[in-house]
Amino acid sequence: MEAAAQEQQNKSRVAKVDSVESWETFVSQANNQGCPVVVHFTAIWCMPSVAMNPLFEELASAYPDVLFLSVDVDDVKDVASKLEVKAMPTFLLMREGAVVDKLVGANPEEIRKRIDSFVQSIRVYVA
DSSP states (O other): OHHHHHHHHHSOSEEEEOSHHHHHHHHHHHHHTTOOEEEEEEOTTOHHHHHHHHHHHHHHHHOTTSEEEEEETTTOHHHHHHTTOOSSSEEEEEETTEEEEEEESOOHHHHHHHHHHHHHHHHHHHO
16 A cells, blocks of 8 residues: 555656647646646756746645646647747646736746635635
């Protein structure tokens, strides 16, 4: 039993978007379930983006009722351009398919604060 718990702990809570199709699937499933979405637009060559990955994983674990997605802008350019993402890292907070907040730059305290208030507002709305 302990090995299974360890394996679960090692499993990422952040889903990687690798195509326009996977983006549409993740977002439509989240919409159907009334699940809020937080997206990290990143690039492997962007050190501030890469540096935000551990925080993003930590936040994903802290908010299991939120879908956390990671989008590499070089892999899925169409999604990034459609959502007007021009700099990395960019974080989008989405509800029902619409962007409700956007944060550009590697600011751990601010992203933590914005996600927390976003999740609190959803919980109040649902309750």
